Every structure is written in structure tokens, then in C-alpha cells.
Amino acid sequence: MNGDGRESEGGEEVRGARRIPGPRGAADDLDLASVPLPPLPPPGGTAPDEAVPDQSAPKPERNEPEPPAAKPERDEPEPPAAEPEPEESEPPAAEPVPGPGPDLAPAPGPDAADGGPADRSPEPFVSSAPVDLPHQVLKALLGAWALSACSAEETAAVEDHLTGCAPCADEALRLRDAVGLLHTDGSLDLDPTLRTRVLDGCFGRRPARIPVPEWAAPYDAETARLDALLRDIGDSEWHAPVRLQWFEEERQVSRRTSVAGVIGHLMAVDGLLSAALGLDDPLDGGGAPLDPTERTETYWSATRRPPTRAVREPWRAQSHELIRTASFAGRNVAETSVSYGAFALPLQDAALDRAFECWVHGGDIADAVDYPYPAPSAAHLHRMIDLAARMLPGALAGRRGTGLAGPAKDLVTAGAPGRSLHLEIEGHGGGDWYIALDSPAAVGAPERAVAQVALDGVEFCRLVAGHISPVEAAAGQEGDREAIRDVLFAAASLSRL
């Protein structure tokens, strides 16, 4: 439970409950004797909550119109017999907490604990005769009383009752102490790098008999990272608008969806890998399209609108199942072909491609809900860059076929070093790649480099993801201009919805 709209899901982690402070010391307990008494409520029918207007600056929430139900309890007398007795659902009785004597008062609210204005601090009823409520009604009010969540009149009635009813007084102390265990601490996000450290530590002590294959590690890490972000966002943030960007027909295009829509997109395309591994395709029934864009559109149009956070669980179950199945199949499936419709990738590259997409869209989501989202680990980023570099000669050839890239200038025999562009990636995950310019069959080679492009690793990935245009890609450039232009545009053309 927390106040910022972030909610833990499924209750599997205490994240959602991080509002509980250590018990307060006695000094924090509200001692009635030490609290200046508020002025008596003005006579008449003033709403209870407005009885002491000058005590403190009321919180905005408290100024919201009271629900019409705020009439005093006595107007709706409840026959004690009709009151469901909660006894049977009570927790195993804890031993009575030795409470500090007679200072019975509701625990101060969070503001009081911080020393802030305690606008909900008890409004001790001074002397007028408390409303006459039956024992059962007062007992049922104890929780609300301990939380300072009832009217001044009810508070007074409860407190009056406590002086004469020992069982209620015992419970009142216990519940008031329990309020002291609640807290409003801010959230504490888990360091995303902790996962790798924890798992590596475990495998150092007891090696895994069925390891996650090396090629699936980036997908494992990126899906876990995105999942941790999703766990931390609130219901409403799932509907935050996200603009997906990519590069199509030589220009940047975009499509609007929501955070939940992005997860649906990831799930729909990840389903290609599921199918390749013999698992259920999330787009059920045969004949689901292979093309990632068509799959996504199919999924979006079939899904109940608008998609909600409910999409997280099937997405996560699918990614866990993929990783698990890949672990058992291991090497045997690394080369299994995964068709994307217009092209195909061996499973190990497809898993890397999905890890890349997961990171890119994780970043889109993080932007939409204003969260930080760092780049993948250097090792994983390096492999993502490598995949893009390996795909570039094929993309260049495809573009040449449609006249979008310049003609081949020097065809060499297959496997021989051909004219190359030196792609120098700096920083995190960086390295040197030599892109064969004239044919995918040629081999990129330093001695045949005719141009050089220097780019930051994350910038290069943003280019490949269609998040920056090839013209914008602020690159150090040297050599054959046409080769540079062709490669940068080919890199952008690797992007898709």
C-alpha cells in the first residue's frame, strides 16, 4: 500500500507494503495530557470534521466535500444483533501488548509522525456528554478510531467507552500500536544489476545443471528488467500514451499506443519464438501472420480495449516459458530458423533481436512514465550491436535492389574481403566492425575499408531502432560519403514497429 499510485501486483513482493516504519518510541505516542486541548466544537450542527478549524492547516484531501453519509452515527442506529461479529475472522490472538498505561488515544497519522500538521490527530472530546452508542457499535469502530478515521463525536464516544470497558480498552491499545507499524516511506527500487550479481553468486556456489544458454542471456536480463519496471508502475500509468517510432520508406513514422499496448506488441512478436520452440503462440489458432507489424495489429485488434496491466502476466509467463524451454533445448535449437515473414533469423539471433526490442520499448515505456531506464550491460549491448552489424550487408543489398542504395562497386568472390565501412562504436559495449558494402557474401575487412563512422553504442542502437534519423546520427565520418550514407540509412531501415 502506498500513496503514490504505485501498486505491487500479486502481492508476491513486499514492495507494495513498504509503508511500514519501525515502531515508534514512547516519545511518539500521543500523550493526551501533553497535548493542548482544542477549543470546544461550536455548538450546533457543524460537520464534525470542521469542528476545530484552527488546529492546523487541513490537507487538501480533508477539504474535499464530505460524503453525504457524514451524518452522525446515531442517526442510523444499528441493532447490535445485526452487526456481524468479526471475532471468528480475527487473527490468532497475539499476547496482549503491554501498552503504556492510560494514554489511550488514536495513533497520530503520518503527518504527526513527521512532526507535520496533525490535522487528523484526535480531537479529544472535552466534557460534553458523549453520544450514547451501544458496545457492539463502539467495538466495531475501534479500527477507524485507532486510525483517527471517525468523526469527533464518535471519537469521543469511543474514548468514553474505553474508560469503562476493559476488553475494548485492550483492543484499542493493540490496534493503536499496530497503526504505529504503518508507514509512508517512499519506494525503494531494486538495483537492476543486483539480479546478475545474485544469480552469478548462486551459480558460483552450485553450478546450474540446466543453464540458461548464453544466447538467451540478454533476453533473460532484458525481460527481467522491463518486468521490474512494470511491477513498479501504477494502474493508471499502464494507460500512459507511448509513441512508437520507426523508420519506413526513408522517413521516420510513429504510432500511438499505451504502455499496456506496448507489452501486447512485445508479446505478439515474441510469440514467433514460442512457435519456433513448439510452444503455444499467443495469437491462437493457425494462420497467424508472421510479419511483426501484422502480428501486432492482429493482437491489438483482437484484444479487449483498452488493454490494461492484465497483459503483464501473460507476457511474463511467455518470456519465462521461452527461457525455460530454450534452457532444456540448449544448443540444439540455437540455429532453428525463426521466420519473421519477410526474413528469418536463427533462434539465437532472434532471441537477441527480441532482447533489443525489449530494451528499446522498455525505454519508450520508461520515458512515458518518467522513469530512468539505463542501457543493457556492456556485454549484452555489444552483442546487440554485433547483430545489427551482421544484418547490415543484407539490408544494403535489399536497398540496392530497390534503388535506395548506390550500386555495388567492386564485387568479389564469396568469402573474399570486399570494400568495407569501418564502424567504430565507442563507449559501453563498443568495438570495431567492418561492414561489407557490396555484397553480403563478401567479408568485411580493415584493409579494404573505404570509410569510417564513429558512433556511441547507445546512439547506434537508437539509430537501428528508428529513434533517430540517419541524418541526425551525429557521427564522426570519414571517407566515402555514399558508403556512409548508405550504411546509416540501411541501419535505420532495420527498424520496424
Add this chain to the structure above:
Amino acid sequence: MAKDTAPRWDRRMQQRLARGEAAALGELYDRFAALVHSQAHRMLDDEDAADLVTREVFAQVWENPEAYDPKQGSMRSWVARLTHRRSVQRLRHAAASRYETEHGEGAVPDPEELERRVRSATSAARADYIVSSMPVPLREALELAYIHRRDYRQTAADLGVTEDEARRRLRLGLQLLSTASARPLEGSAPPGYGRVR
């Protein structure tokens, strides 16, 4: 929550861990890391120490998955107990070494004071655990009343329940929570973490 204390998930997870499935450990981490880390952090109030406890707890589970006994409760409560035990060890150790630094080698802190600290840290961590495990309707009611400072009538309106029900939820929620301060028996798991051995 019912769905993640489902014994089937717990037993299957235990088998997969025993089999040495790395993917299972990853899933276990994804499910419980936030629980372990926040519990340890609540006990120790130190990020690095909480990281360390997290590593120790998962290592312990990974090395000895057969130590989990589904008859004793959910895997979640087992993991919480391990976390509690490790955190108490670390708390005692840290207190002792800090005391030695301040008062010279061989000096020992007042055992009663130390026990008080362990107890209060335990109550705080257990209360977190209880809130995270309590039925959602109770948690929502407490959240509205405590964090959003709604009175019970507003809470009832927000939740779309009767005022009777709102009062009942607030009282039940606090009753559950109040078990957190029950004093644990020496060396045993506190009641908040499920059945005591």
C-alpha cells in the same frame, strides 16, 4: 496472495531448483527479490547490507532447495523466514562490531539493548510482510485511511462498500497487523511468517 502461495507453484519451483534449473532461479528471483530486499532493508536500514542478505538468501535457497518443506507453509513465507534469520545475524554482527569500534576490542554491547533492537526491527519487517500478504480489500482500506487520510465514511465511499464494511475492514486489518509486535520466541520464526516449526 492465494495465487502465489499456491502449493503447486511452490512444489514445482522446489523441484526445478533441485534439478538445477538456472531459469527457475531467475523466476524465483523475479518473484521474491523485492520481498527479500525490502525485508532486509527494513531490518538493517542499509542498502549494501540488504544487497548482501539478498545474495545470501538466494544462495541458501539455491544450494538447499530441499530444505523447504511445503507442509510448513508457502515458499514465500519460507523465503521470508530465511531473510529474517539472515538479517538478524547481520544486525547482531554489525551492532557488535560497531560497539567494538567505539568502545575498544572485546567490548560487548548491552544484550538487552541489542535484543530490543532486534525485536523492534523484527516487528517492523514483519508488519511489512503482513501488510503485503493481507487480503487486498483490507490493505486498500488501510491505505485509504492511513496514507490518503480518508475517514471511514470516505473510505467506504471510495471502495463502494457500506460504512459497516469499511469499519470492519479497518479493524480487521489492524488486528492482523497487531500480530507483528507479538514477541518472538528465541530462535524460532516469528508468527507472521507462517507456521512455527
